[in-house]
Amino acid sequence: MSRVRLSWGTAGLVAGLAGLGVSYGAAQYLGRRLSPFDAVAELVISLTPGPVSHWFIQRVGTWDRTILGIVIAVVALLALLAAGRLAERSWWAPLPVYAVLGGIAATAALTREDSRIDDALPVALGVVTWVLALSWLTEPMHEERAVLRGPEPSEGPSRAALADASRRTVLIRAGVIAVIGVGTAVVGPVVGHGRRRVEQARRLLNLPVTRPVVPKRVGLRVPGVTRWQTPNSDFYLIDTAFTKPAIDPDTWRLRIHGMVEREVVLTYQDLLDREVTEDWITLNCVSNPVGGDLIGNAWWSGVRIAPLLAEAGVKPGADAVLQTSEDGWTCGTPLEALTDDRQAMIAFAMNGEPLPIEHGFPARVIVPGLYGYVSACKWVVDIEVTRFDRISAYWVGLGWAEQAPLQMSSRIDVPRDGAEVPKGPVRIGGVAWAQHTGIARVEYAVDGGPWVPAETGGAAVRPDGTPNRDTWVQWAATAELSEGDHVVRVRAVGVDGTVQTGVERDVAPAGATGWHTRRFTVG
Numbered sequence: 391m392s393r394v395r396l397s398w399g400t401a402g403l404v405a406g407l408a409g410l411g412v413s414y415g416a417a418q419y420l421g422r423r424l425s426p427f428d429a430v431a432e433l434v435i436s437l438t439p440g441p442v443s444h445w446f447i448q449r450v451g452t453w454d455r456t457i458l459g460i461v462i463a464v465v466a467l468l469a470l471l472a473a474g475r476l477a478e479r480s481w482w483a484p485l486p487v488y489a490v491l492g493g494i495a496a497t498a499a500l501t502r503e504d505s506r507i508d509d510a511l512p513v514a515l516g517v518v519t520w521v522l523a524l525s526w527l528t529e530p531m532h533e534e535r536a537v538l539r540g541p542e543p544s545e546g547p548s549r550a551a552l553a554d555a556s557r558r559t560v561l562i563r564a565g566v567i568a569v570i571g572v573g574t575a576v577v578g579p580v581v582g583h584g585r586r587r588v589e590q591a592r593r594l595l596n597l598p599v600t601r602p603v604v605p606k607r608v609g610l611r612v613p614g615v616t617r618w619q620t621p622n623s624d625f626y627l628i629d630t631a632f633t634k635p636a637i638d639p640d641t642w643r644l645r646i647h648g649m650v651e652r653e654v655v656l657t658y659q660d661l662l663d664r665e666v667t668e669d670w671i672t673l674n675c676v677s678n679p680v681g682g683d684l685i686g687n688a689w690w691s692g693v694r695i696a697p698l699l700a701e702a703g704v705k706p707g708a709d710a711v712l713q714t715s716e717d718g719w720t721c722g723t724p725l726e727a728l729t730d731d732r733q734a735m736i737a738f739a740m741n742g743e744p745l746p747i748e749h750g751f752p753a754r755v756i757v758p759g760l761y762g763y764v765s766a767c768k769w770v771v772d773i774e775v776t777r778f779d780r781i782s783a784y785w786v787g788l789g790w791a792e793q794a795p796l797q798m799s800s801r802i803d804v805p806r807d808g809a810e811v812p813k814g815p816v817r818i819g820g821v822a823w824a825q826h827t828g829i830a831r832v833e834y835a836v837d838g839g840p841w842v843p844a845e846t847g848g849a850a851v852r853p854d855g856t857p858n859r860d861t862w863v864q865w866a867a868t869a870e871l872s873e874g875d876h877v878v879r880v881r882a883v884g885v886d887g888t889v890q891t892g893v894e895r896d897v898a899p900a901g902a903t904g905w906h907t908r909r910f911t912v913g
């Protein structure tokens with residue numbers, strides 16, 4: 391005897407989740423970057439005005455994607471639940487709900503930069519699954535209701551027994567539908583060409599790179615101060631891709647074209663066969679607020695861009711390079727930063743490992759001294775030599791500066807804001823950066839007093855003996871402070887003599903400025 395009884399709403403959820411599973415599995419099988427669900431998330435991201443998304447990112451940091459995902463999931467599940475309840479009226483009553491959901495998903499899937507016509511297929515399969523699964527699942531539910539409302543039969547099984555049989559059929563069908571949904575979602579990626587395959591290919595790579603060795607004099611060993619080398623797993627992540635492109639290195643191509651004498655097309659192997667360049671480079675985001683942590687320092691390995699551009703032969707008049715990623719994100723980089731003597735590179739390894747997929751596998755660009763949004767294209771597939779007056783890169787189109795010189799900045803890591811510090815000497819410290827200019831000195835001021843020089847970690851030294859000015863430095867100081875509340879501020883001085891400005895400016899449109907401040911109590 392089956393006591394368990396599916397409600398109409400639950401039936402809607404079972405059919406709904408099965409449809410989502412089928413469309414996800416199909417998208418993975420086809421090797422498409424986005425499942426319909428992810429495409430909707432990207433559509434929402436692309437329709438959100440720049441200032442709103444930046445306000446949001448500043449509030450919630452890198453949780454932005456998770457929160458967006460949860461909101462979309464909740465809305466979708468509520469709609470699917472409603473579809474189930476509508477099925478109580480008739481098999482076609484839920485159709486408008488599915489049509490709207492499917493319409494949104496199809497629009498999203500077909501309007502991404504990297505969309506193809508077959509991106510509509512997973513959506514179509516999902517909608518078909520919804521319709522078939524829900525009507526098949528609710529058929530015995532209607533039967534049960536008819537039996538219970540009808541008269542007690544004069545012969546054969548009783549009303550209760552008939553209703554019971556219907557309920558059992560409902561449960562069996564729900565199980566079948568769940569297996570199909572979950573099964574497709576699990577099997578699709580395994581037999582398909584999606585991310586798992588690429589993860590596997592990535593793991594098997596044996597790249598011509600050296601492991602990072604943190605230079606001796608860079609660390610000050612102050613507890614609480616950010617590690618000088620940022621491990622890949624801690625490195626901040628910023629991009630517009632809800633699902634990261636999973637690119638098979640064997641099919642990856644980088645095209646260098648535009649205002650050049652000869653177009654150059656590189657395969658992954660071509661890249662590995664060239665002379666490898668390696669260096670410590672600190673990358674940070676223009677959206678990093680004063681004191682923020684959208685910054686990291688890694689050992690990058692790759693191929694210098696300057697000789698590649700020289701081989702292509704840049705034509706006179708060009709002043710910019712438009713980089714495009716596999717998923718259609720773009721950035722405009724000053725040509726000069728790619729052709730001068732800095733180590734601007736097409737990187738294929740990060741901290742001695744093949745680039746993680748999240749950080750741009752199989753290749754991304756890294757340019758010392760520039761913000762990520764104008765230089766550090768992940769999953770890069772296209773480099774067009776051009777002019778700034780002919781292009782509008784992604785973030786520039788949303789109101790950010792076309793060219794934003796990196797702001798020198800410094801941060802206090804300890805003490806934390808609001809910390810209670812025991813009596814005795816107080817250790818203060820953090821990091822400071824002015825990539826490609828270099829930090830000459832870091833100064834701190836307590837309770838509005840004079841600026842006092844702090845101790846700084848050394849710069850890394852390159853094999854040729856020159857200091858590497860492309861990374862952040864650690865700084866630290868010990869202060870004797872009286873019991874009570876205190877305020878500490880920090881500022882950096884560049885190798886070029888510039889003093890970090892105390893003028894407070896927001897991250898938009900060209901990077902935040904101002905001195906980082908921390909308040910704490912000694913006692």
Ligand SMILES: Nc1nc2c(c(=O)[nH]1)N[C@H]1C(S)=C(S)[C@@H](COP(=O)(O)O)O[C@H]1N2
Pocket residue numbers: 625626627628629630631673674675676715716719748749750761762763766767768769
């Ligand atoms: N394809 C692609 N590349 C991108 C972005 C992006 O949205 N898409 N964001 C850029 C920005 S704004 C920054 S700050 C850096 C961040 O690189 P990370 O995520 O590896 O730290 O990547 C840059 N490269």
Ligand SMILES: [Mo]
Pocket residue numbers: 628674675676677761762763
């Ligand atoms: Mo960024």
